[in-house]
Amino acid sequence: MRISAIDAYSTYLFHQGTNYSSYRLFGAHLTSWKQKSSVRFCVWAPHARAVSVVGDFNGWDVKATPMDRAKQGIGLWVAYVPGLHEGTTYKYAIKTASGEVILKSDPYGFAAELRPNTASIVKNLHYQWHDVSWQKSRKEYDSYHNPMLIYEVHLGSWKRDASGEVMNYRDIAEPLAQYVKEMHYTHVELMPLCEYPYDGSWGYQATGYFAATSRYGSPEDFMYLVDTLHKNKIGVILDWVPGHFCKDAHGLRHFDGEPLYESGNPVLAENKDWDTMNFDYGRPEVQSFLISSACFWLEQFHLDGLRIDAVANMLYLDYGKKQGEWQANKYGG
Structure with missing residues (x-):
């Protein structure tokens, strides 16, 4: 799937309510970063004091994989994590204004764990259509x-x-x-x-x-x-x-x-x-x-x-x- 750059245009459309393919901007996307296979995570959390990505890959350690505030847009957080693959489970650890850390599934996640588990799953949609x-x-x-x-x-x-x-x-x-x-x-x-x-x-x-x-x-x-x-x-x-x-x-x-x-x-x-x-x-x-x-x-x-x-x-x-x-x-x- 083609993903959107986190740039002035895509974020402007998002904040205007007219980015009709914002799933290409947010969520977890397999990509290349600094010549390494990586997953780009992007989430909208404007009230957060800090955000990190947690999952089995880092022992659910809220300090291990911090996200940075995106240079474009308002309240966007982004992280490039090398070495992750399709099927990786993850959530966002969000430090709220009060200092509490809460774990959230990805609003733009393409796949999720089978209930009662609730983590999102890194997924690259690929299917050969015959219609x-x-x-x-x-x-x-x-x-x-x-x-x-x-x-x-x-x-x-x-x-x-x-x-x-x-x-x-x-x-x-x-x-x-x-x-x-x-x-x-x-x-x-x-x-x-x-x-x-x-x-x-x-x-x-x-x-x-x-x-x-x-x-x-x-x-x-x-x-x-x-x-x-x-x-x-x-x-x-x-x-x-x-x-x-x-x-x-x-x-x-x-x-x-x-x-x-x-x-x-x-x-x-x-x-x-x-x-x-x-x-x-x-x-x-x-x-x-x-x-x-x-x-x-x-x-x-x-x-x-x-x-x-x-x-x-x-x-x-x-x-x-x-x-x-x-x-x-x-x-x-």
């Missing part, structure tokens, strides 16, 4: 006038293997494609697959907006599933959840010790009905993060569309709240 004819046919497909029949699927419960275990992305690909064809569906809508910690949420309380959940295999395994469906002339839609995120300690909530992805106003930040946090859509960096996530799934995983969950929660400040529990915006709405 060229499908990609070409999309340009001619008129979704407004052609029939469309969508089959919604929760991969964890749709079908089990002979021993009763959950099937992985690859094993489920052919049976799902054949069933959908036999039933004459045109598209599959996959329930949320962004990494999430709690099985019972069905993926609607996410932590990893750039990582396909490891419950069912690797990112390449998920690509294989999409590829197989496309080869069978079946479109793929992903249920995507930009309306709220979970409160788990390793996730986005109070990412650098302060509200960052959520509003600093508790009334706006917390979703009490779902026990989750609402994104702060007025913050440009959050806009770059979420739009980049949408583009990432469409571009890197060849998805044909996104079903956006909980839109009402995103639009209406009084959604699910009683009189006196919400605050109007500057227009009174």
